[in-house]
Amino acid sequence: MSDKSPARAGQSFADVVIVGGGIMGLWAALEADRAGLSTLLLDAGPLAAGASGGLLGALMPHMPDKWNEKKQLQFEALLSLEREIAALEAETGLSAGYRRAGRLIPLPKPHLRKIAERHQAESEANWNQNGVSFSWNVIDQSPHGALWPTSEVTAAGLVFDTFAARVSPRGLTGLLVARLKRSSRVKIDEGVTVTAIDVAASVAQLSDGRFVSFGHLIVAAGHASFPLLSALGPVLARPLGQPVKGQAALLSAPMIAPYLPLLYLDGLYIVPHEGGRVAIGSTSEDRFNDPFTTDQQLGDVLARAVRLAPQLAEADVIERWAGLRPKAIDRDPMVGPHPAAERVIALTGGFKVSFGLAHVLARAALAPILGLEAAVPESFSTAHHLSVAARMD
Ligand SMILES: Cc1cc2nc3c(=O)[nH]c(=O)nc-3n(C[C@H](O)[C@H](O)[C@H](O)COP(=O)(O)OP(=O)(O)OC[C@H]3O[C@@H](n4cnc5c(N)ncnc54)[C@H](O)[C@@H]3O)c2cc1C
Known part of the structure; x- marks a missing residue:
């Protein structure tokens, strides 16, 4: 952006502007609302129609061996998520389809x-x-x-x-959206893309020509966060992160009880959900031509699922779906202020585990805004990922 005038005609202001209303941005908006901040939640499409609009919803703990700070954080997150969901269900009367099924x-x-x-x-x-x-x-x-x-x-x-559990991704995001829509402090704008961020003026430029000024801006735009954040500092040697395509399917399988434990073998997940549904996933594709189509790779995953759970041979596929997971350069989530733009805070990189961690990462993203210490490992910090992306090796 070349024009740095602080107040443009019709320019609005929010304490916190959140770019992206996937699972990360929705939790961030809820935390901002709870903290009493005026919040603008922007999404290029409808809310929760990116990677978070999928089917699987597996909440898998890390292995219990070689315990470390990351495993402790995830342990506590998977515990507190259950309480958070119960409270939101009570508040909204909606269901997230959560069950600690093992x-x-x-x-x-x-x-x-x-x-x-x-x-x-x-x-x-x-x-x-x-x-x-x-x-x-x-x-x-x-x-x-x-x-x-x-x-x-x-x-x-x-x-x-x-310890493992499952949640309906669309159930949980729907619950969060319903809760946010009840708040007078949170404004939601869908179908609007943030096209540029003017760090010096604390202003975001939107695709409809508007400008929004912010106290802080949280970039929770999934894989699209990486180029947005990279543009704010010195040129990097390598991309800050990448999209990894995944394909999954939803089956109508009334013969599978919803209380059954998830099955997992060599990257294949079979996840029983409420209402006679079973989700199957996923492919993991670093290279792909079309991000949102499904193909024979998903057919292969389905065939493996039937071999693992033969009753599924009788089930009908009712949806095939593909999405792009955000994978940060050093694989861990990316959360916290951009060192070259302290008012711009990253909240992305949840890769394959966003649903179990997003509520805790959102709190960490809000921490510097509220003058609190962010309780996440150093390897999650935006500064850490930027330093890895700056190296030539
Ligand atoms: C097949 C598959 C299976 C998966 N299974 C699981 C699982 O079992 N458990 C689990 O925890 N995770 C799983 N994941 C991963 C999980 O879905 C993602 O990590 C998570 O949804 C990422 O959430 P997000 O909010 O960071 O990004 P997204 O959900 O992609 O949200 C980003 C949002 O930002 C918006 N946006 C982008 N750019 C802009 C812009 N410039 N301006 C405004 N808005 C913008 C987009 O429209 C989008 O709505 C799976 C992913 C896939 C693909």
Whole structure:
């Protein structure tokens, strides 16, 4: 932007302008509202129609071994999400389709059982805290019979992880949108793209020709955050992050009870949801021609799902879907002020785990605005990711 005049005709102001209304931006808007800040939530499309508009909703904990700061943060986030969702459901009367159903992981080979038994011992220490206790139990047979999953893949037993949960992505985002629409402090503008950010004037330029001035601006634009943030500082040697395409499908499967645990094997997720629905995913594609089409790669994922849970052969595919996950250059989420533009705060890079962390990351994004310390690992900071992107190696 070349024109840096602070007040243009018709220019509005918000304490916090949030760019992007996916799962990250929605939680950020809720946290800003709770803090009493005037908030403008902008989205290029309809709210929650980007990566957050998907089907899967797996809330998978990290492995219980090699405990560290990141695993502790996720542990606490997965616990507090349950309370947050219960409160929002009570407030709105809507359902997020949440259930801590657990997860079954087949162990096809004996050496995998040995590793799993070590993890079981570590789960007893690391997943037993804050007054709650979950386990990574090695068992011989599925408690849900020889078809969930097929006994063909359980020669060395299974892991029953009692911590994993699932949520309906559209249920949760719908709940957040409904809650935000009740607030007099939050204004929502859909179909409007932020095209440029004038850091010196604290002004964002919008695709409809308007300018909005901000106290702080949170960039929660999914994978589109990376070029927006890169443009604010010195030229980088490498992109700050990239989109990773994923394809998933939704089945009508009334024969699958909604309380059944999720199944997970080698990147394949089978996630039972409420209402006789089962979600299957996902591909992970660094290179792709069309971001939003589905193809034979999803067909292959579906075929693997039927081999793992043979009852699914009777189910109908009712939706095929593709989206772009935001992956930051150093893989961890990216949250916090841009070092060259302290009033601009990143909130992105949730990659494959955004739904379990977004509420905690949103709080961390708001922290500097409220004069608080952000309680996230250093490797999540915007400064850290920028320093990695600045290196030539
Ligand atoms: C197939 C698949 C399966 C997945 N499964 C899981 C799972 O099981 N569990 C899990 O936790 N995660 C999962 N993920 C990842 C998760 O969906 C994403 O990490 C998450 O949705 C990212 O949320 P976000 O808010 O950062 O981005 P998005 O949801 O993409 O939201 C960004 C928003 O910003 C808007 N926007 C972009 N640019 C601009 C601009 N310049 N101005 C205004 N608005 C703009 C977009 O319109 C969009 O609405 C999956 C992803 C895929 C693709």
